Amino acid sequence: MxxxxxxxxxxxxxxxxxxxxxxxxxxxxxxxxxxxxxxPPDASAELxxxxxxxxxxxxxxxxxxxxxxxxALQGDLGTSIASGRSxxxxxVTAVGYTLRIAVLATLIGFFFGSLFGFVAGYYRGSAMDRxxxxxxxxxxxxxxxxxxxxxxxIFAAILGWLPPTGKGDESSLWESFRHMILPAVTMSxxxxxxVARTVRALVADILSQxxxxxxxxKGLTDAGIFRHVVKNxxxxxxxxxGLQLGYLLGGSILIETVFSWPGTGFVLNxxxxxxxxxxxxxxxxxxxxxxVILNLLVDMLQTALDPRIQRS
Amino acid sequence: xxxxxxxxxxxxxMMTTALxxxxxxxxxxxxxxxxxxxxxxxxxQPDQGFEGNRFTGIPIYDSLVxxxxxxxKEPSVPIPGLATEWSVGEDKTKWTFKxxxxxxxxxxxxVNAAAVVWNVQKVLDKSAPHFDASQVGVTASRMPTLRSxxxxxxxxxELTTSEPDSFLPINITNLFMASPAHWExxxxxxxxxxxxxxxxxxxxxxxxxxxxxxxxxxTRFVPxxxxxxxxxxxxxxxxxxxKIAKVVLIPLPxxxxxxxxxxxxxxxxxxxxxxxxxxxxxxxxxxIYQNVQPHNWPWQLSFAEGSPWLDxxxxxxxxxxxxxxxxxxxxxxxxxxxTATYEPGHPWYGNPTFKAKYDPAAGKKLMTEAGFSxxxxxxxxxxxxxxxxxxxxxxxxxxxVQQALKDxxxxxxxxxxxxxxxxxxxxxxxxxxxxxxxxATNVSFASMDPFFxxxxxxxxxxxxxxxxxxxxxxxxxxxxxxADARTTFDDKARDVALAKLHTRIVDDAPFxxxxxxxxxxxxxxxxxxxxxxxxxxxxxxxxxxx
Numbered sequence: 001m002x003x004x005x006x007x008x009x010x011x012x013x014x015x016x017x018x019x020x021x022x023x024x025x026x027x028x029x030x031x032x033x034x035x036x037x038x039x040p041p042d043a044s045a046e047l048x049x050x051x052x053x054x055x056x057x058x059x060x061x062x063x064x065x066x067x068x069x070x071x072a073l074q075g076d077l078g079t080s081i082a083s084g085r086s087x088x089x090x091x092v093t094a095v096g097y098t099l100r101i102a103v104l105a106t107l108i109g110f111f112f113g114s115l116f117g118f119v120a121g122y123y124r125g126s127a128m129d130r131x132x133x134x135x136x137x138x139x140x141x142x143x144x145x146x147x148x149x150x151x152x153x154i155f156a157a158i159l160g161w162l163p164p165t166g167k168g169d170e171s172s173l174w175e176s177f178r179h180m181i182l183p184a185v186t187m188s189x190x191x192x193x194x195v196a197r198t199v200r201a202l203v204a205d206i207l208s209q210x211x212x213x214x215x216x217x218k219g220l221t222d223a224g225i226f227r228h229v230v231k232n233x234x235x236x237x238x239x240x241x242g243l244q245l246g247y248l249l250g251g252s253i254l255i256e257t258v259f260s261w262p263g264t265g266f267v268l269n270x271x272x273x274x275x276x277x278x279x280x281x282x283x284x285x286x287x288x289x290x291x292v293i294l295n296l297l298v299d300m301l302q303t304a305l306d307p308r309i310q311r312s
Numbered sequence: 313x314x315x316x317x318x319x320x321x322x323x324x325x326m327m328t329t330a331l332x333x334x335x336x337x338x339x340x341x342x343x344x345x346x347x348x349x350x351x352x353x354x355x356x357q358p359d360q361g362f363e364g365n366r367f368t369g370i371p372i373y374d375s376l377v378x379x380x381x382x383x384x385k386e387p388s389v390p391i392p393g394l395a396t397e398w399s400v401g402e403d404k405t406k407w408t409f410k411x412x413x414x415x416x417x418x419x420x421x422x423v424n425a426a427a428v429v430w431n432v433q434k435v436l437d438k439s440a441p442h443f444d445a446s447q448v449g450v451t452a453s454r455m456p457t458l459r460s461x462x463x464x465x466x467x468x469x470e471l472t473t474s475e476p477d478s479f480l481p482i483n484i485t486n487l488f489m490a491s492p493a494h495w496e497x498x499x500x501x502x503x504x505x506x507x508x509x510x511x512x513x514x515x516x517x518x519x520x521x522x523x524x525x526x527x528x529x530x531t532r533f534v535p536x537x538x539x540x541x542x543x544x545x546x547x548x549x550x551x552x553x554x555k556i557a558k559v560v561l562i563p564l565p566x567x568x569x570x571x572x573x574x575x576x577x578x579x580x581x582x583x584x585x586x587x588x589x590x591x592x593x594x595x596x597x598x599x600i601y602q603n604v605q606p607h608n609w610p611w612q613l614s615f616a617e618g619s620p621w622l623d624x625x626x627x628x629x630x631x632x633x634x635x636x637x638x639x640x641x642x643x644x645x646x647x648x649x650x651t652a653t654y655e656p657g658h659p660w661y662g663n664p665t666f667k668a669k670y671d672p673a674a675g676k677k678l679m680t681e682a683g684f685s686x687x688x689x690x691x692x693x694x695x696x697x698x699x700x701x702x703x704x705x706x707x708x709x710x711x712x713v714q715q716a717l718k719d720x721x722x723x724x725x726x727x728x729x730x731x732x733x734x735x736x737x738x739x740x741x742x743x744x745x746x747x748x749x750x751x752a753t754n755v756s757f758a759s760m761d762p763f764f765x766x767x768x769x770x771x772x773x774x775x776x777x778x779x780x781x782x783x784x785x786x787x788x789x790x791x792x793x794x795a796d797a798r799t800t801f802d803d804k805a806r807d808v809a810l811a812k813l814h815t816r817i818v819d820d821a822p823f824x825x826x827x828x829x830x831x832x833x834x835x836x837x838x839x840x841x842x843x844x845x846x847x848x849x850x851x852x853x854x855x856x857x858x
Contacts, residue, residue, distance in 0.1 A: 035449065043453035045777055054445040082359060083350060084446050084516060085535060093535075149568055156576040164572035165564055167537065260564045262536040270349045270565075275732060 005300070012292045019288040020072070023281050024065050034277040035081065055081065068281065077282035082274045087282035090267060095249070095286060097167060098256070098263030102248035104184040109191030110241045113139075116192070117199025117237075122226070124204055132196065139193025145254035148186040152258070155182060165260040183259040187252060191244035198240045202233040235302045242298030246291045340857055341558040342839065343579040349565040351539045354530060355519040356490035357435065357447040361701055362758060362848040363583070364450075365486070367561050371541060371852055373488035373524035376409055376428065377481045379760075381843065381851040382551075384603060387658050388760070388847035390482050394423055394489060394525070400801045404476035411467040415548045419523040421493035425463035430492040432461035432471070441507060442495060444515050455483035456763065476799045478806045482761050494523035527554050527853035538562050547853070555841070555856040571834075574598060580836040580857075587644045587705070593834045601844040602830035604648040604655065606760035609704055611694055611713075611752040611824040612769065614742035614783040619751050620690050621783075625678040627821040631668040632675035633720035634826060639712050643705065646832050650825040652818045653765050659807040660762065662815030668825050675720045689723040695747060696754035700731030703756050704829055710754060713826060741776025742783050752824070753782050758848060762810050767794050770817055785822040 027034075035051055043051075052058045056067070071078060077087035113136070120132035156164035168179035206212065206229050215225050249264065256265035264283055271280040346352075346367055348360040356373060358364025370378070378393035395409040415423040433440040435451040436459065452458075457473040458480065464470050473480055495518050502513035522530050525548070528541035539561040543554035562579060564570045567586040574582045575596060585593055590600060611630075613621040621627050636649035651668040654660045684690045696706050707728070714724040727750055729737070737746035738755045747753070757780075759765030768774045770790050774781040793816055797809035817823075833850075835842060838858045844850060 039449035039453070043449055044456060044779070047449065047452050051445060051449055054448075079512075081446070083535065084353065084355070084512075084519065086516075090535070152569070152572045156578075157572045160576050163578055164576050165569045165578065166562060166573075257566055258569060260562075260566065260569050266349070266536070273349075273731075 005296075008296050008299075012289075012296075015292055016285065016288055017069075020069065020281065020285050021065070023284045024061075024068070027275075027277055027280055028061060034275050068278070072282075072285065077285070078278035080271075080276055080279040082270070082276045082279070087278050090279060091264070091282050091286045094262060094264045094267040094283070095290070097261060098249055098252060098265065101180055101184045101187055101261060101263065102245055102252065104180055105187035105248055106191055106241060106245045108184060108188035109244065110195055110237075112188070113192040113195025114199050114237060116196040118203055118226075118230070118233075120196065121200040121203025121207070122229070124200075124207075129200075133200065136193040136196030136200070139189040139196070141193075142189060144186050144189055145258050147189060148182070148255055148258040151182050151186055167262060183255055183261050186259075187248055187255050191241065191248065194244060195237060195240055199233055199237050202236055203229055206232045235305045238305065239298050239302055242294055242301070246294045249287060249290050249294075340556055341560060342556045342581065342852070342855070342857060343560045343562065344852075345562050345564040345570045345573050345579045345582040347565060347567075347570070347583045348563045350536050350563050351533065351561065353446075353519060354522045354533060354539065355444075355447065355515055356431070356488045356522070356524065357451045357486075358488075359450055366849045368539065369488050370526065370849055371528040371559070372522060372526045372530060373490065374415070374423075374526050375485050375488055376411075377485050379485055379845075379847055379849055381845045381847055381849055382854070383845060384843055386846070387606070388845045388849075389659075390485055393485075394428075398481060400478075404799065404801065405473045407471045407473070407480060408464065409469050409471065411469065412548065413467060415525055416546070417489075417491035417494065417523050417525045418529045418544060419491050419494040419497075421491055421523075423489060423525050424466050425469040426466075427489060427492050428469045429461040429463050431487060431489050432458070434490070435487075436460065441511055442492075442499070442514070444511070446515075451486060454486040454761070454764075455480070458483065458487075476801075478798055478801045479761065479763055483763070489525060490518070491523035491525075494518065494521075527552050528559060531558075536563065552851065552853040554853045556852070559852060574834055574836075580839055581833060582835075583833050585832060585834040587646050587832075590644045590646070590832075597837055598834050599837055599839075599842075600832055600834045601842055602646065602832040603844040603846050605829050605831045605846065605848055606654075606758060606765065607702060607756060607829040607831075607848070608650060608653055608759055608765075608823075608825070609647075609702075609709070609754075609756040609827040609829065610650065610653075611754055611826065612782050613785070613822050613824065614747075614751045614753075615785045615822065616742045616783070619742070619783075620692050621751055623682050624821065625682045626684075626690060627824070628666060629675040629678040629682070629720055630717060630722065630824045631666075631821055632671045632678070633722075634713055634716045634824070635670045635672075636826065637670070639709065639827065642708070642712060646830055647704065648828040648830050650828045652814070652825055653759050653823070654814055655828075660765075660810040660814050662811035662813075662818070664815045664818035666819045666821060668818075668821070672720060679721045684721040686721055689718075689721045691723045691725065692752065693725045693727055693748075693750045694752040694754055695727045695729060695734060695737065695750040697731040697734040698728055700734065700756075702758070702829065703731070703754075704827065706754060709827065713824075738780055738782050739777055741781075744776065747782075755780075755782075756829070760848065762797065762813075766810070766813055766817060767798075769822065770794065770813070783822060785820070790816060 034057055039048060039051055080087055080090055116132035116136050120129040123129050152164045155162045162182050163179050166179060168175045170176050215228060253265035253269050256263045257269055264287060268283050346363060348363050352358040352360040352364030352368040354368045358368045374394045376393055376395040377390045379388045380391045381388060394412055394415060396412050398407055398409045400407050417423060434442050434444055435448050437443055457475055457477040458471060459474050460472045462470045495514055498517040499510060499514035502510040504510040504513050520533050527544050527547045529544050531542045532540035541559040543557050547553045564573060570582040571586045571589045573579045613627060615622060640647050640649060696710050697703055698707055710726050717724050727748055734755060738753060740746045768779045769781055770786050771794050772786040772791055775784055793813040797806060797813055800806040800809045839855055841855045
């Protein structure tokens, strides 16, 4: 196990290096000036050259990349061009906010997804299966930014029950939680749909296996069989959940923008529009790191839950 | 002995009074949702365009010369700010500014000549310990001829320009005065040993806890979330001493999110509400304020070789064929009809003979004279973006113009590119491959300053890549008009010279003038004393709340 873990950690290095290199290249290939946020288009050519030199953008790309990489290895992701704040602080703060709604959304999604999946799989072909399947397909298909706006209109603008945007006053736990509800529910719809469809297929597959017939023949009750089905479906469902959490950590740009939630998606969106190179690179690198670590954790959790899975 | 009922009544009354007090205190907090995605920089020279100046510039800081934001009906003009008077010397490059006595920064230190020099150095003197590259871009480009500052005595400062430039007093409305003493304190407290790194740390600390001399002081700053301001009760201008105790600024970049925040009572004021929601906002008792802004949303035409716009008749025809009032209706009234860069009534409007009114018959006649017809339309390509700062609603607006011009024998092709690409292409000019063969570009711009409103689009010295004369419009005669305006130092005479320049521009029509933004903002009816000036800015200090 330790050898496996060490190997996985070593594998992380080329992945992160590749991510940072691709990200750096993509940002430079894209049109636009990295100094656009501090340099208006009417700035003189002299001023442009002066600022480019001051920020080090007059250096060859390879020099810029290596300098950035050197600092990143020491934990310094640089300074945001637009805000002048430390990228590390910006990203860490944003990750904290995204983590909050991503975890809540994953829990909601996993709970309802598993519920719908088990019900649909266990009662395959019944009306309950059709309803649960419909809900899960809807979850995967509905554009979540649209759903977010609809929820805002209903629960904030019309009913006035929940705040529509922002993260609220953090001195009040309840107020903070109220601000999380709408974005988390909106975000949970996709994992819910995916988990439900996966679990439904798993349950159907497990129920058709011989050991279930054996259990029934031994006289096990439905509840007992259900427990066995859950136990067998859990590793895969957990793996899917872990991946979904990873996706939610990096893929919430639309939702965070709709709800003005100051997480990684919101930061990334701003960084892209402002061509804030250090912030963009730093955020992507941290998200990539998260994804890799999350995958590793899920793999380890799977091994712990199912000893049949051998890691060597 | 008090009876239970009396005691209950008394307690009830006390609680009601207390709650009313709390409610009243809460109502004195004005919560504003900005369109910016982050709090504009608070260290003196804001970013995020003029929204930055509006919310973290003017409320927190003062400039030597400031904009008069007290009038709705007249164009906003520069008035004395921290400087009470100014004059230019014999050689026309040295300006003397007399400072207002008794003004203090929020930290209590005095606003004097040394402080002004320090603030000029922060963006122009690379050798100064407090020079900050991040503030240079947004500042130096807005005062292109300012070179240095010198203290003559404690309350007199001399500014030097690279050439005679009568626009300087307008330009320096963009230079906000931060407190040197407060920065020095941050510098001393910084942990780094390298002076440059220490200065960087000091500016970061200053941004989190700034000190200006404006009508509001910063009390709390949470990056990307909120900026809280409190009234500066010792503000030097009694008329602008705030009546609202606390202002909270919240970045909400998404128009629908802002609208929902207003409708749900989360904020009291939103910038740029979603146009489709205007009726709903009004029906819920909120007020929408708007006024014509020194903003232009035009097509800037190419005068490069082979451009179809080289024929003046064609340029005039395009200006005559757009029914701007219909476009305004399509935008729910959230625009003003543009017939020139500056509209009649503005001191720089002048007396142009060409009037860009809606007259399709005259437009068609000109097109026929130029050799075009319905069966032989003139092909033009226009570069625009799908979104962008100040771009209003570029796609539906351009499609409207495309359709309108079709009736006047134009065959318009729209080349939609990403906003930053369009922005960069603007600087590279019509002849550059980035223009992709376009004959016009659709980049909106601010025009409160004569350099930004006229000079950079008409001077031969502003041809790409030097500045934004994308279409290569200009000649020696226009350069002479510009030089006349720049070297006329009496304010009224300078306005006359600028009006001559504008007259020439309108008659030449290097633009198809289409719309001016009106800066719509929706507010709770509780907010009183709102004056929406003809400006990009608005004065929060003179407002009150019920």
